[in-house]
Amino acid sequence: MSNCLIAQSGGPTSVINASLSGVIDSAIESPNIHTVYGAINGIQGVLNHNIINLTSIFAPSKSKLEVLKTTPSMFLGSCRYKLPDFTEDETEYKLIFDIFERKKIEYFFYIGGNDSMDTVLKLSKYAKIKNKNVKIIGIPKTIDNDLFGTDHTPGFGSAAKFVATTMLEISYDTYIYDIPSVTIVEIMGRNAGWLTASAALARNEYNSSPDLIYLPEVPFSIYDFLSNLKRIQKTKKNIIVAVSEGIKDKDGNYISASENALDDSFGHAKLSGTGKTLEHIVSKSLGCKVRSIELNVLQRSAMHSASLQDINEACEVGNKAVEYAVDGYTGQMVSIIRTSHNPYKYQIDCVDIEKVANKEKLIPTEWIHAENGDITNELIEYISPLTFGQPNIQYKNGLPVYLDIRHLISNN
Amino acid sequence: MSNCLIAQSGGPTSVINASLSGVIDSAIESPNIHTVYGAINGIQGVLNHNIINLTSIFAPSKSKLEVLKTTPSMFLGSCRYKLPDFTEDETEYKLIFDIFERKKIEYFFYIGGNDSMDTVLKLSKYAKIKNKNVKIIGIPKTIDNDLFGTDHTPGFGSAAKFVATTMLEISYDTYIYDIPSVTIVEIMGRNAGWLTASAALARNEYNSSPDLIYLPEVPFSIYDFLSNLKRIQKTKKNIIVAVSEGIKDKDGNYISASENALDDSFGHAKLSGTGKTLEHIVSKSLGCKVRSIELNVLQRSAMHSASLQDINEACEVGNKAVEYAVDGYTGQMVSIIRTSHNPYKYQIDCVDIEKVANKEKLIPTEWIHAENGDITNELIEYISPLTFGQPNIQYKNGLPVYLDIRHLISNN
Known part of the structure; x- marks a missing residue:
């Protein structure tokens, strides 16, 4: 034997x-x-x-x-x-x-x-x-x-659940003060946006956050990002953004390493992750209260x-x-x-x-809305039962x- | 009526x-x-x-x-x-x-x-x-x-439980690779160290992490911190540090705002929290793998x-x-x-x-070990039942x- x-x-x-x-x-x-x-x-x-x-x-x-x-x-x-x-x-x-x-x-x-x-x-x-x-x-x-x-990988469902639960709890945390705010939540997944997409499970009939989702599958434009924030701010005080650590601009450069987007005083992008980088950009451009939250290793260990x-x-x-x-x-x-x-x-x-x-299996194009890079209901229905x-x-x-x-x- | x-x-x-x-x-x-x-x-x-x-x-x-x-x-x-x-x-x-x-x-x-x-x-x-x-x-x-x-405040027990649970899970996460590492976990509490102290609840007969605890009640010395890391590295590969966001040097300056501790290339302390600041210092001084984790608003919303x-x-x-x-x-x-x-x-x-x-009620001196700033068993026994x-x-x-x-x- x-x-x-x-x-x-x-x-x-x-x-x-x-x-x-x-x-x-x-x-x-x-x-x-x-x-x-x-x-x-x-x-x-x-x-x-x-x-x-x-x-x-x-x-x-x-x-x-x-x-x-x-x-x-x-x-x-x-x-x-x-x-x-x-x-x-x-x-x-x-x-x-x-x-x-x-x-x-x-x-x-x-x-x-x-x-x-x-x-x-x-x-x-x-x-x-x-x-x-x-x-x-x-x-x-x-x-x-x-x-x-494989339809999905063991480990994904638990991480998705942690991301969605935390996103829900963060959305409860952010609205309490009577002042405008932007909260940026950085989620793992350098090339594939499955985990970032999972943040959308937190949306329900009362909660529309995350208000914006940025997947690594879609080229990221800082200009569009800021316009989107300004548009949403007209009707909503507290905005939450779910962003993949791996978002890249149209030329394939990681936003976390982007120095062009930052002026000198914020130029040390190597110190910062994607969330921190965006925090500085929004803070500088919109001037409202901005916070970034990196979910970090809790996604894989909670x-x-x-x-x-x-x-x-x-x-x-x-x-x-x-x-x-x-x-x-x-x-x-x-x-x-x-x-x-x-x-x-x-x-x-x-x-x-x-x-x-x-x-490397990325999110298929048909599960991403072409106009705003957000995700479709099909994708939510694909993820949801894995978190039960x-x-x-x-x-x-x-x-x-x-x-x-x-x-x-x-x-x- | x-x-x-x-x-x-x-x-x-x-x-x-x-x-x-x-x-x-x-x-x-x-x-x-x-x-x-x-x-x-x-x-x-x-x-x-x-x-x-x-x-x-x-x-x-x-x-x-x-x-x-x-x-x-x-x-x-x-x-x-x-x-x-x-x-x-x-x-x-x-x-x-x-x-x-x-x-x-x-x-x-x-x-x-x-x-x-x-x-x-x-x-x-x-x-x-x-x-x-x-x-x-x-x-x-x-x-x-x-x-x-009041003996304790409602809200503390749940936050302490989140900190301790997460610290335990992080301690499981850190040991898997066969290379030395330092993980710095930044915990809320600007002046009072109760929540940072709660990280010690994660210690058990198998887990000695957090290996170092830094409370805001005790003046922080970067020199002592680095010596402690070097000493522990002789017998343990993966070190975890629990640190309050509010640690200050002996002159009362926040470490997160400390520029003296950093050379020019890392000098933009306003970009960073306490954990990030220490991450850069350790990375520069010890050269091993270093990660910082900010538990952020999850402590109060989970x-x-x-x-x-x-x-x-x-x-x-x-x-x-x-x-x-x-x-x-x-x-x-x-x-x-x-x-x-x-x-x-x-x-x-x-x-x-x-x-x-x-x-503001700080941790009493008799619950902090004078020699290393770590906490006593009395403090652990005070916190523990609040997390049940x-x-x-x-x-x-x-x-x-x-x-x-x-x-x-x-x-x-």
Whole structure:
């Protein structure tokens, strides 16, 4: 009987450990798998022989898997490391498959985004060419929702929910004083605007904020932005703007790095993010009260407000990865297919990794209003069901109870 | 039979509407009160005759009071307005008491922080001197917890819980890459460090972060700060610092405005908050990965993670305000007395407004470690019980359901 190895890579999401929990649970239960191993810090953990026995941690106390399921961050740590092309340099591939052989690894699961899927692609190609009996399976995760081959990515729903909830709460916070104000909320997603678009879920029959949405998919014009603010100010006192960190002008320059837009006294754009840059521009041009809010890493770590739907799907995707691997699939990424829109229904499938790796799925043009760059109802209906349900978190002394994970990593 | 008037003032907290809900509920039920009025935008709403009938909104559907109890922001809007000394200028006092008389207001409730208690003090003094039969009662609120005369202020527990929860989640987020990092979390509280101290609740047997805490009560030295980072870096890879927005150097200058600490290229401190300023200093001096996170208005508006204890106390303080007023008390602030530390028990009392207005309660010296400015266990035990319990929020389509409040305020 053979063993399996799991690793995590890229940036964290609230639910990437739910996928890990799903893989470990199914792998421990599988009659085809003897021991479940984890590599610390992604593929670099394999290269550095930094591998731990997950069966010995979780098999004796499976309740820990339930806590892992609602623990943010990445239990096994992460890396951002691109393997070289093996036709040019085979060294690391030899090292990796040597470890696989010594540890009797027949199944390798890699949980990550589009860069991590490049690792899955390269390892599975190498295994095929060299006739290695190792099944390589990718498991999707990213708050950015920019992976091809899947309806959406685990991690996106929870981040979308945090953005929308916070946007709603900010909209309540901003109106209280009887003076005009502009609030700029900077949201993650450098090239894909899915998460910025999620701010629109906060709109309801009473709340029209965010009043303006700026996606990275649409070239940003400071002139148009200021005209829009002035137009809205005629009928509304407190304006809220949802803006992607990655907005660019028509020539493709990041607004956060834009010095032309700023005069000398505000010229040090490298100090500022996109929100801060826009804050200075609006402050200078409109003279009203302006505030910028950067939602920052809370978008990917706020497990306390995660989506139950997202947690469950992430876990299920992990379960299915083991099933596919044991069934002999390799070079595949587990994916989610939406089978019904209203009510929302889905099933788990898998997709050839070639169709996913190194690509970036942006918001399709038909989901963006051409005249103002805002988003369509179709896009809101696409995102909304992914945010449903509250996480089953245990609380102790007022705070959520998460699994202790740092003892695995030295010096933390 | 006479009427009552309620207004809110100062900055919002997650639970200031819970106090409002408590006042409205008790006032509607009181046999001594006919109609419950609300002034829009604090005392300015009284001066501008901007007064609405709350009985007509809430008496027919008391379930709305339950939703109001868990709605963030300030239902009646706010102001930051200081009444002049009435011995110098009586005009506004005459206007206010003229409105009181015309509307048959016998009870006036003002929910706010130490500046708002100045309004309570002045109005109650004026009423006494002019022999006006209006009972003036203050109801405490502030995330800063800086009011005298009460064990703690409603609003603080929820903000403390948000800070601690977020600090815990950030500590999970930071360790994943195998490279040294410093994360600086900027927390509200310009002069009082209660909220910054709350970050320490995130520490547990596995998590030692925040590794450093900087309160505004302790003079800040950049030299000591950098030495501390270097010392901790010897044994720990990822360091997290909790810092008050209001830290000052030994001469009383805000660090956020400090240009001496920065060389020319980083000299535009007015662009940056305290966290950003420290980020640049650490980045320049230590050269490792540095990130700053400003928790911003989420600290006072994140009702989704509020403390049930805090919500209930805020509501109860509102209930009791009506009781005290009807019993004839005036020139008082409702207060919370801690009657037992472990288990935490309290009772509601009231305190002469002279003892509260215009004062600021800082963290006592004996709760701060002299050698490193960190906080003692006594302080943690003081804060912890205020954060207990999850709010009973209804969710719809993934998002919390809050009461529609903006239709009251024009142009919003």
